[in-house]
Amino acid sequence: MTDKRTVTALSLFGLLLLWFAAAALTADPQILPSPAALVQPFLREAASGELPYHLSQTLIRVAWAFCLAMALGIALGLLMGRSERVDRWLDPWLVVFLNLPALVLIVLCYLWIGLNEVAAIVAVTLNKVPNVATVVREGARALDPQLDAMARVYRMGRLTRLVHVTLPQLAPFIAASARSGVAVIWKIVLVVEFLGRSSGVGFKIHMFFQLFDVAMVLVYALSFIAVMLAVEWAILQPWERRVRRWRTA
Amino acid sequence: MGDPATVGAARAALADRVIRVNVIRKTFGASVVLDRVVFDINPGETVAILGPSGIGKSTLLRIVAGIDTAYEGEVERPAALAIVFQEPTLLPWRSALRNLTLVHPGLSDDDARAMLGKVGLGDKAGLFPRQLSLGQQRRLALARAFAGAPELLIMDEPFTSLDPATAEAMLSLTERLIAEVRPATLFVTHARSEADRLADRILELRGAPATLAPHLIRNGASS
Numbered sequence: 001m002t003d004k005r006t007v008t009a010l011s012l013f014g015l016l017l018l019w020f021a022a023a024a025l026t027a028d029p030q031i032l033p034s035p036a037a038l039v040q041p042f043l044r045e046a047a048s049g050e051l052p053y054h055l056s057q058t059l060i061r062v063a064w065a066f067c068l069a070m071a072l073g074i075a076l077g078l079l080m081g082r083s084e085r086v087d088r089w090l091d092p093w094l095v096v097f098l099n100l101p102a103l104v105l106i107v108l109c110y111l112w113i114g115l116n117e118v119a120a121i122v123a124v125t126l127n128k129v130p131n132v133a134t135v136v137r138e139g140a141r142a143l144d145p146q147l148d149a150m151a152r153v154y155r156m157g158r159l160t161r162l163v164h165v166t167l168p169q170l171a172p173f174i175a176a177s178a179r180s181g182v183a184v185i186w187k188i189v190l191v192v193e194f195l196g197r198s199s200g201v202g203f204k205i206h207m208f209f210q211l212f213d214v215a216m217v218l219v220y221a222l223s224f225i226a227v228m229l230a231v232e233w234a235i236l237q238p239w240e241r242r243v244r245r246w247r248t249a
Numbered sequence: 250m251g252d253p254a255t256v257g258a259a260r261a262a263l264a265d266r267v268i269r270v271n272v273i274r275k276t277f278g279a280s281v282v283l284d285r286v287v288f289d290i291n292p293g294e295t296v297a298i299l300g301p302s303g304i305g306k307s308t309l310l311r312i313v314a315g316i317d318t319a320y321e322g323e324v325e326r327p328a329a330l331a332i333v334f335q336e337p338t339l340l341p342w343r344s345a346l347r348n349l350t351l352v353h354p355g356l357s358d359d360d361a362r363a364m365l366g367k368v369g370l371g372d373k374a375g376l377f378p379r380q381l382s383l384g385q386q387r388r389l390a391l392a393r394a395f396a397g398a399p400e401l402l403i404m405d406e407p408f409t410s411l412d413p414a415t416a417e418a419m420l421s422l423t424e425r426l427i428a429e430v431r432p433a434t435l436f437v438t439h440a441r442s443e444a445d446r447l448a449d450r451i452l453e454l455r456g457a458p459a460t461l462a463p464h465l466i467r468n469g470a471s472s
């Protein structure tokens with residue numbers, strides 16, 4: 001465990017050194033500022049309240065889109081994995097949506113729903129649902145029929161069966177789609193904000209892009225990466241450890 | 250649970266009921282597996298079905314349990330049903346105690362602990378099934394079956410893959426729990442000794458498609 005952490009720390013330190021070296025070689029802070037040059041802008045932006053505000057706006061959108069995409073994707077994947085008939089009917093839709101570029105969905109949502117919060121969250125959700133459904137469908141196809149039979153004979157209630165028999169079997173698939181989901185969703189949220197919102201990290205990156213302020217683009221991007229890493233370490237990893245406890249006990 | 254008052258009430262409610270099995274035909278594709286398998290089980294009676302591997306014993310049990318509904322015929326069965334599969338078929342992500350209380354929501358933690366105590370798992374309530382040996386997992390499956398004071402208990406070769414000592418301990422435990430709870434019991438086995446030990450009546454599946462042999466084996470003697 002300690003070895004793994006040491007390697008992670010050394011690896012990140014190596015990346016930092018590479019950045020310092022590249023900045024020194026470029027010798028143009030407007031193109032690539034060194035990491036040290038970001039400290040002052042970061043502190044200034046944090047103290048003004050701008051950085052926390054825009055980070056929280058993006059985080060709220062990520063949370064909404066993540067929860068909606070996971071709920072819809074799990075329900076759809078479960079339905080398709082359990083029913084061959086539903087799968088036959090919905091599989092072509094899934095293929096279409098999986099191949100629809102994120103940008104197209106975002107633009108269409110803004111055109112159809114308007115430049116508002118609902119359109120932003122719907123666009124991100126629709127982008128992620130097909131991925132979650134595809135992964136969860138594989139899990140639903142592999143559900144243990146004996147456990148199903150047991151639950152039926154003992155007349156376990158629908159909710160009990162879902163929570164204690166079905167979802168634990170799907171947990172590895174849900175965890176895999178949740179982790180990739182968070183990573184993909186926040187990137188799409190930034191595009192959504194870039195194109196049509198007046199708050200959030202994506203909006204700020206758009207603004208500093210127009211000002212050609214690379215330092216501030218990096219400040220906002222790195223800050224949000226830090227937030228998402230904190231979400232991964234503080235929420236996702238402990239949750240995954242908890243649901244996997246029975247395997248390692 | 251297995252306390253005398255509850256078991257007595259369950260038995261009284263069952264007094265005039267019989268489990269009636271009338272499977273006219275069961276097919277898998279073009280192949281007929283079971284043909285005219287008809288028998289009754291009286292309240293409190295233990296019936297064993299003997300037959301070689303692959304003849305359709307487990308298929309018959311799945312029909313009786315209501316798991317397999319694609320057959321010609323009808324089965325009259327009580328609502329309070331319990332089953333013990335060949336494999337323990339537990340919820341590996343829930344503790345031994347939760348494996349009982351989730352399946353029987355009316356069962357209190359104390360009653361569940363008492364049931365675990367009866368099968369020798371009193372100190373294992375908090376463990377996950379993977380932390381138990383196969384013999385212990387089988388006992389947990391047995392505890393789950395008896396915890397609901399079933400009117401009909403179905404067991405599908407519950408003593409296979411166990412070493413002789415563990416199988417003997419399981420047989421004794423099953424014998425004791427059946428005597429205490431007195432469900433109508435239907436179990437399949439290919440071991441004549443297990444049938445002789447537990448059953449009031451032994452039926453034999455034979456032939457292709459399988460049907461019940463015309464003779465009845467009772468207490469080790471054919472009639």
